[in-house]
Amino acid sequence: MNERAEPVLSEDEDLDDFVASFNEDNASETATEVPTRHPISPTFYTMLLFHRAFCEYTFNDNFDFLKRNDLYFGSGTFGQLARFMPVQVYVMHKQLEELKNGGWKNKKPFEKYVKALKGIPQTSANEDNKADQAFFEDMSKKFLSIYENTLNDHLLKRWRSEKLLWYGLGGDENVAKEMAGWLLDAKLNGEGVEVNRDGEEVNNTSTYDDFTPGEIKLCKQHDTPKGPVKIELDECMKWLTNNKKTHIIIEEGFIGGHWEDIEKMAMATNTVRLFDYKDDGKTLVVCVCYIFTNISNTFHSPSLLIQHHKDVRREQLTRIHGMDTTTLVY
Secondary structure (H helix, E strand, O other), X not given: OOOOXXXXXXXXXXXXXXXXXXXXXXXXXXXXXXXXXXXXXXXXXXXXXXXXXXXXXXXXHHHHHHXXXXXXXXXXXXXXXXXXXXXXXXXHHHHHHHHOOOHHHHOHHHHHXXXXXXXXXXXXXXXXXXXXXXXXXXXXXXXXXXXXXXXHHHHHHHHOOOOOHHHHHHOOHHHHHHHHHHHHHHHHOHHHEEEXXXXXXXXXXXXXXXOOOOEEEOOHHHOEOOEOOEEEHHHHHHHHHXXXXXXXXXXXXXXXXXXXXXXXXXXXXXXXXXXXXXXXXXXXXXXHHHHXXXXXXXXXXXXXXXXXXXXXXXXXXXXXXXXXXXXXXX
């Protein structure tokens, strides 16, 4: 194994070629002659330590989340978690921001990688094939940059769009209430309509800044093997709603068809658990979450949605979303 070589992978090579580039046959005789006070850290091994730490810090938990069933709807509902995705992408974004600009250096999963870097020379003796400190500094930046671009293209832009952001109304109850309040404020206050220089009324993007501050524990659907996931609620909502045109969301068919329910959610004293039922044979709770699951199944087909559960159920003994809640009833 060439312990000091920079890996080489061209467009027409595969993974086997990449691994082979670490072979001693590809190393100059001076490649390992750089003195160091620490044990030599092989290039490939050190790179793998970074990758493992990254997976442990953010990737594994988020991938696990996407494979889960909905805690309420049960078996066979994996891949139908649309109502939780706006919040989950915020968690992914937050974790990435914590790693950028060298932030990973202070994170526990990266301790072994940081230790291995001490066995990498400041400058390689091999002028044509450097795997030194500068190489690894550049590697971490490139890795996180590529990850960020992929994350933005495939998840963040999509779930923060006006087309999908409002799915959060059916997810974590704290976020759902904040989102309902945000939409209600926009409708009541004309979402910031102003008159431009030509005397024309124009719709501005949201400038709402009345989100509830403080740390919250997300509902159990977001839990990881490490425990509950915590976020700053107002920071999450500001990021999700920044520069969003609320009138586009309010005019969406689902929102208009259930506006009265969304308004009740916003005005409720506490957060609202949408799956609670009163076992008195008379009341039904509006079940927006159930509708969201149908949206996932029918790929945005409003004509196939149902408005209420038909069966009256007992109030849940095992609660998914926390304790301090209000049940909406007719």
